[in-house]
Amino acid sequence: MELTGLLPDFGNLAFTILAFLAALTVIVAVHEYGHYIVGRWSGIKADVFSIGMGPVVTSRVDKHGTRWQIAAFPIGGYVKFRGDANVASGSADDEAMAAMDDEERRHTMHGAPLWARTLTVAAGPVFNFILSIIIFAGLALATGVARDPLSVAKPLNVPGMEDGLRAGDEILAIAEHETPPLAEFHTIVEELPDTAQVDYRVRRDGQVMDVTATHPFPALVGSVSPKSAAIEAGLKEGDFIATVDGTPVPTFNTLREIVVNGDGAPLTLGVLRDGTPMDVTLTPRRQDIPSAEGGFETRWLIGITSGMVFEPATRTPGVWESLTSGVDRVIYIINASLSGLWHMITGAISSCNLSGPIGIAQVSGQAASMGATSFISFIAMLSTAIGLLNLFPIPVLDGGHLVFFGYEAITGKAPSDKALNIMLAIGLALVLSLMVLGLTNDLFCP
Numbered sequence: 001m002e003l004t005g006l007l008p009d010f011g012n013l014a015f016t017i018l019a020f021l022a023a024l025t026v027i028v029a030v031h032e033y034g035h036y037i038v039g040r041w042s043g044i045k046a047d048v049f050s051i052g053m054g055p056v057v058t059s060r061v062d063k064h065g066t067r068w069q070i071a072a073f074p075i076g077g078y079v080k081f082r083g084d085a086n087v088a089s090g091s092a093d094d095e096a097m098a099a100m101d102d103e104e105r106r107h108t109m110h111g112a113p114l115w116a117r118t119l120t121v122a123a124g125p126v127f128n129f130i131l132s133i134i135i136f137a138g139l140a141l142a143t144g145v146a147r148d149p150l151s152v153a154k155p156l157n158v159p160g161m162e163d164g165l166r167a168g169d170e171i172l173a174i175a176e177h178e179t180p181p182l183a184e185f186h187t188i189v190e191e192l193p194d195t196a197q198v199d200y201r202v203r204r205d206g207q208v209m210d211v212t213a214t215h216p217f218p219a220l221v222g223s224v225s226p227k228s229a230a231i232e233a234g235l236k237e238g239d240f241i242a243t244v245d246g247t248p249v250p251t252f253n254t255l256r257e258i259v260v261n262g263d264g265a266p267l268t269l270g271v272l273r274d275g276t277p278m279d280v281t282l283t284p285r286r287q288d289i290p291s292a293e294g295g296f297e298t299r300w301l302i303g304i305t306s307g308m309v310f311e312p313a314t315r316t317p318g319v320w321e322s323l324t325s326g327v328d329r330v331i332y333i334i335n336a337s338l339s340g341l342w343h344m345i346t347g348a349i350s351s352c353n354l355s356g357p358i359g360i361a362q363v364s365g366q367a368a369s370m371g372a373t374s375f376i377s378f379i380a381m382l383s384t385a386i387g388l389l390n391l392f393p394i395p396v397l398d399g400g401h402l403v404f405f406g407y408e409a410i411t412g413k414a415p416s417d418k419a420l421n422i423m424l425a426i427g428l429a430l431v432l433s434l435m436v437l438g439l440t441n442d443l444f445c446p
Contacts, residue, residue, distance in 0.1 A: 016365025019375065021074045023364050025051060027128065027383045028077040031390070034127025035120055036079045040064065042116035045107045048080040050087075081120075083108030091420065114405060121401045128387030129330055135380035136326035137319075139373065144314030145325075150179050151313040152202075155213075157275065158220065158240045158309060160197050164213025165310055166204065173201040174216060189217065196250035213309070219255040220307040226366040226378075227359065228303020233282035235304060236273065237370070243270035252306035259284050260300050267302070288349040290336050296349050333384045352445035356438025395420075395427025 029051055036046050045065065050056075052071030059069035078087040083105070085093040092110040105111030109120070152169040155161050171179045175198040177188045192198060192215065200211050219241035224231045241249055245268050249255045259267070262284060269280045284300040291297045317325070343349040355363070360382070367378035391399040400423070408414045415423070 015368070016361055019368035020361035020364040023375070023379045023382055024076075025074055026379055027131070027386055030127050030131045030383070031124045031386065032077045032079050034123035034125075034130075036066075038123035039079070039081060039109070039116075039120040042112065042119055043107055044109055044112050044116055044120055045082040046079050047082055047084075048078070048087075050080075051077045053077070081109040083110050091417065114408060118402065118405045121398050121405070124398050125387035125390045128383045128390070132330045132333075132380040132384040132387070133323060133326035135376055135383075136329045137322035139377060139380075140317055140322040140325050141319070143373070145317050146182055146312040147315040148182050150182060150185070152310045153313040154311040156220070156238075156307075156309055156311070158214055158218065158272070159242070160214035160218075161309065164197075164211050165200065165202070169200075169202040169204050169211075171200060171202055172208065175199055190253075192216070192251075194251045194254050196248070215251050216309050217252045217306045218309055219249045219252050220309065222305045222307030223374075224370065225303035225305075226363040227355075228301070229282040229285050230303040231366055233280050235269075235271070235280060235282075235302075237307070238273070240272040241269050242272055242277075244268070246270070259302055262300060264300055288340075288343070288353055290339065296340065296343050298349070329380075330384050333381055334388055337385060337388055350445075351437065352441050354434075354438050354441055356435065356440070356442040358439065358442035362442075394430050395423040396431060397427065400424075400427050 032049065032051075036049050039046060047065070048067050048069065050069045050071050052074045053076050054071050054073040056069045056071055059067050061067045080087050083092055083097050083100070085091045092108070097105060097108065097110060100108070100111070102111075109117060112120075150171045152165050152167055152171070154167055155165045173179055174188065175192050177191060179185070180187060194215075196215060196218070197212050198215050200213055202209060202211060221230070221235055221237055221239040221241070223237055224235055241255060243249060244255065244258050247258075249258065264284050264286060266281060266283045269282070271278050271280050282302055284302050286298060287301045288296045288298050289301070340349070340353055344351050344353060364375070364378060364382075368375040390397050391402075393399045393403045395401075395404075404415055404420070404423075414420075
């Protein structure tokens, strides 16, 4: 695929680039601030804190002697600590260090105690994880969580709901299945009939009654995945898929079976958008997705998740519950990323699952186009991924420096400059190779 072939997928190219740079700037700033502030708390002084690389656009020096600057190219950032030979903090400026007394050396990265250096280096990835947790927790607080018992806040305007559910209805049973607590709601979903309408038992205004309404999970678009067939075909959240190739699809499960069993053949979807009928043609893509057992499975997908036929009543979670939810999300992303990497290394899934800068930029632009919530959530996921990447034990990454510190803790001495330079060169080659692989995937993978 030619690079120019990717550009139409971006929609507005400028918007995509700006979204990508905005996400990257936030994540890099938080990562580098983690290094800076923990270093300062540990007694290590910073000479420069830079957002961006290259020529300096603007700067100021604070009371601690640190120059805060914005550079011309917003493709990264760095903290240059006292005594560093370069912005990578991998080696000391021997001439500058030799001119310092013991007290001055204590305030450098290379003269500080091992514990201070370790905490300072580890703080970058840790702050990425903290950013993700705070974002996920904040989204939970802002949007709320569905409350028990399951109740209707607002029925959607879709076929079959005209005389069915109403706002305020408490759902007691669906198709003779008693409604379980929300944490266990998934246990009855697969047992519901694949019919366009089902019977509900509800409590309305204090009275229990039976009503017939649309299946709780019709072929309704709950969300659209970036870099998917659905988003490129123009599907949007809230679209109601009535038919596939002219055949009615009563439930999301029916739609899923058609896509999975269609062997990648193009599909024409009959869609209702705000009551207006339209046709959308797309081609499912074969993708590797995490399985319930912890591995991966390969399926044909169009890139949508199901939406409920009504907006459930919500409650505002407590701060602790929200933070716990944020931690769980970060742990899930880490586990899924490590599992995916292992399966790529072993050849169980395609290396095309690894995206490069073009692919990440494309996702950022599409996430931003779906609204603030989607874009902010993307920043949280990307921040987790970058934090995890930086912990890999590869020289030039934070994880590599932590390995060097571990060696120093065990042997009582740091690696020699010669060994350090060799390992840094190897690490740089590995990182560049990874970047080339990602870029190649962006250009040539389907």
